[in-house]
Amino acid sequence: MSIFPTRILLATDGSEAAGRASQAAAELAEKTGSELHVVHVGPNVPVALAHSSAGSEEVRQQSRDLLGRQLDQLREQTESRVEAHLRLGTPASGIIEVAEEIGAGLIVMGSRGLGGVRRALMGSVADSVTRHAHCAVMVVRDEDEDS
Numbered sequence: 552m553s554i555f556p557t558r559i560l561l562a563t564d565g566s567e568a569a570g571r572a573s574q575a576a577a578e579l580a581e582k583t584g585s586e587l588h589v590v591h592v593g594p595n596v597p598v599a600l601a602h603s604s605a606g607s608e609e610v611r612q613q614s615r616d617l618l619g620r621q622l623d624q625l626r627e628q629t630e631s632r633v634e635a636h637l638r639l640g641t642p643a644s645g646i647i648e649v650a651e652e653i654g655a656g657l658i659v660m661g662s663r664g665l666g667g668v669r670r671a672l673m674g675s676v677a678d679s680v681t682r683h684a685h686c687a688v689m690v691v692r693d694e695d696e697d698s
Contacts, residue, residue, distance in 0.1 A: 555583035556656025556687075561625075562646045562680070563591050565617045568661025572691040573621065576659040577628040588653055589625060590636040591618040592645030614639065643679035651685055658688045 561576040563569040573589075580587040593614030614637055622635045636653075638645035650658050662677045681688045 556585055558586045558588060558653050558655045560650045560655040560658045561589045562658060562660040563589055563621050566661060568663050572659050572661035575691045577625055580631040581629045586632045587625060587629060588634045588636060589621055590646055590649045592638045592640060592642040595640055642676045646680050647683055656686050658684055658686060660690060662690045662692045
């Protein structure tokens with residue numbers, strides 16, 4: 552029995568912070584022989600666009616494109632098995648849902664480093680995932696990031 556997770560879930564939104572998390576997740580998957588899953592939770596389709604198949608499809612396509620680019624980068628970085636998952640909705644809920652579905656042992660995600668007041672007003676996806684996930688969560692921060 553290994554102490555390392557057999558499935559790692561990388562949460563990505565295409566940001567710089569997510570890029571740092573991607574590198575960490577790829578290295579960890581490679582070194583531990585873990586499967587690497589990547590999830591992107593695209594935005595909810597606004598009610599005004601929900602009745603428009605063009606608006607709804609545009610949001611889905613943008614999310615698929617972002618996830619596809621991330622998947623291509625990961626496949627270049629690691630020989631580990633890589634799978635993609637796309638959800639639309641609330642980021643924290645979508646990440647946790649996918650982690651539970653695949654039986655992830657670790658969730659890896661980036662942090663934008665919102666200050667205390669902004670984090671309190673806006674909330675933090677990383678904070679929410681850390682509080683509600685069934686497994687360990689690794690938050691990759693920028694080395695220069697002020698706490």
